[in-house]
Amino acid sequence: MSHIYEALQRAEAERKSGAQAVATPEEPEHKSLAFAAAMPPVVADVVQAPEVTASALTEEPVTVDSSFLSDVRRRPWNPSFERLPALERGGVGVEQFRSLRSRIQEFRDLRNLKTVLISSGLPQEGKSFIAVNLAINLARHKSSKVLLIDGDMRCSSLHHYLGSEFHPGLPDYLSGKASLQEVMQFPEEAKDRDPSMTAVLNNIAFIPGGDGGDLAADLSASKRFDELLTAVKPHFDWIIVDSPPVLLVSDAVNLARSCDAVLLVARSGVTTFPVAQRAQQELKASNVIGFVLNAVEKPPMSGSYYYRYETKKE
Ligand SMILES: Nc1ncnc2c1ncn2[C@@H]1O[C@H](COP(=O)(O)OP(=O)(O)OP(=O)(O)O)[C@@H](O)[C@H]1O
Ligand SMILES: [Mg+2]
Numbered sequence: 001m002s003h004i005y006e007a008l009q010r011a012e013a014e015r016k017s018g019a020q021a022v023a024t025p026e027e028p029e030h031k032s033l034a035f036a037a038a039m040p041p042v043v044a045d046v047v048q049a050p051e052v053t054a055s056a057l058t059e060e061p062v063t064v065d066s067s068f069l070s071d072v073r074r075r076p077w078n079p080s081f082e083r084l085p086a087l088e089r090g091g092v093g094v095e096q097f098r099s100l101r102s103r104i105q106e107f108r109d110l111r112n113l114k115t116v117l118i119s120s121g122l123p124q125e126g127k128s129f130i131a132v133n134l135a136i137n138l139a140r141h142k143s144s145k146v147l148l149i150d151g152d153m154r155c156s157s158l159h160h161y162l163g164s165e166f167h168p169g170l171p172d173y174l175s176g177k178a179s180l181q182e183v184m185q186f187p188e189e190a191k192d193r194d195p196s197m198t199a200v201l202n203n204i205a206f207i208p209g210g211d212g213g214d215l216a217a218d219l220s221a222s223k224r225f226d227e228l229l230t231a232v233k234p235h236f237d238w239i240i241v242d243s244p245p246v247l248l249v250s251d252a253v254n255l256a257r258s259c260d261a262v263l264l265v266a267r268s269g270v271t272t273f274p275v276a277q278r279a280q281q282e283l284k285a286s287n288v289i290g291f292v293l294n295a296v297e298k299p300p301m302s303g304s305y306y307y308r309y310e311t312k313k314e
Pocket of ligand 2: 152243
């Protein structure tokens with residue numbers, strides 16, 4: 001059994017016995033939230049799902065010219081620093097995401113791995129938080145080029161983290177209403193921004209989630225998503241895809257078919273063991289490489305793997 005399952009089971013037992021739970025998503029954001037994004041043994045110990053079977057290329061893959069990135073527009077970004085610990089110069093948050101990045105890198109060494117879908121069973125477990133902070137940390141490393149896609153077309157939120165426009169977005173591309181260049185964006189230059197932060201953000205391209213509404217399920221199953229990834233893959237080192245809760249809607253399962261790997265998020269004190277199990281089960285046809293135990297307040301195991309991150313008080 002993986003350490004993450006043990007941690008979840010222990011958390012559930014504590015909750016049942018009336019022990020103090022960690023902060024829940026309903027609590028105001030300025031309250032302290034624990035953070036433990038990447039525990040090396042957690043990601044490493046998860047049982048491997050079967051080989052990816054559904055990331056086959058379309059019959060006639062769309063290709064984009066190598067100059068297409070120069071046509072992508074720059075838009076204003078005003079990052080929400082309180083929710084982006086990976087943007088800080090150093091500290092616990094940066095370390096945790098660096099640790100997560102290392103674990104994913106190890107999987108890449110074993111097999112072809114570039115597109116990673118982030119998912120979880122239920123809402124508010126931290127999928128978007130992990131997706132955007134992981135993308136930033138990947139972009140910090142050797143100036144890697146990262147594409148961040150908000151695949152939650154029903155309730156997109158990554159634009160809140162980046163402080164960017166959310167429209168046009170992925171649903172506009174998938175429905176054929178907009179081109180790739182129209183839905184993709186780079187950050188506009190901001191004079192007052194720290195140069196090192198500017199360098200990191202300049203390595204990130206973003207496709208927001210737009211507003212897919214009721215069409216989101218159909219759009220997520222569209223072959224255009226697979227074509228999109230195939231076309232942009234040569235231009236990026238990493239592609240991170242956020243998604244909606246896998247136990248509520250089918251979108252994440254659909255999107256995962258086109259991705260090389262899936263990383264599941266469990267929120268300490270909130271995600272129950274059965275929910276984590278069911279989330280993994282739903283995605284069994286994809287390559288689930290592991291769980292991230294998010295928002296850990298009290299280290300349940302070896303202190304060296306669990307750290308505490310507190311959001312800045314306003
Ligand atoms: N480790 C953490 N530390 C601090 N804040 C966090 C942490 N994880 C998540 N949050 C905050 O908790 C809230 C919910 O997180 P997030 O939006 O990432 O969840 P989600 O799983 O994407 O939810 P949904 O399924 O509704 O899209 C957000 O306000 C986010 O900033
Ligand atoms: Mg989300």
